[in-house]
Amino acid sequence: MLSLLWLLVVGLVAGLLARALVPGKDSMSLLATLVLGVSGSLVGGLLLGLLTGGLRDRGFGPAGLIGSVTGAVLVLLAHNRWTARRQALPGGRR
Numbered sequence: 001m002l003s004l005l006w007l008l009v010v011g012l013v014a015g016l017l018a019r020a021l022v023p024g025k026d027s028m029s030l031l032a033t034l035v036l037g038v039s040g041s042l043v044g045g046l047l048l049g050l051l052t053g054g055l056r057d058r059g060f061g062p063a064g065l066i067g068s069v070t071g072a073v074l075v076l077l078a079h080n081r082w083t084a085r086r087q088a089l090p091g092g093r094r
Contacts (some may be wrong), residue, residue: 010068011037018072024080036079040072047071 012030015037019026028036044067 007038007041008034010065011035011041013037014040014065014068014072017069018076021069021073022076022080026076026080036075037068037072040070040075041068042071043075044068044071 012034015033015035018036018040019028019033047070048067
């Protein structure tokens with residue numbers, strides 16, 4: 001239970017830091033920022049595991065704060081690119 005709470009806290013901090021680091025306006029709710037941070041933590045954990053060979057030893061897991069922020073920045077950039085592409089298409093209304 002405590003590890004889930006810690007994942008949520010680190011995810012929220014990582015999401016807030018990623019939104020501060022990426023230029024541009026991101027109109028996200030606090031819940032969307034939390035989801036961004038948690039998914040960034042998972043992406044960061046996957047990338048760090050691939051770089052260090054840790055996926056063979058302990059499997060897929062969340063990253064630390066630096067890896068979480070890095071992953072959240074990557075997820076936010078992908079999200080911004082995806083939504084910009086959808087809006088650029090003809091009739092790209094939501």
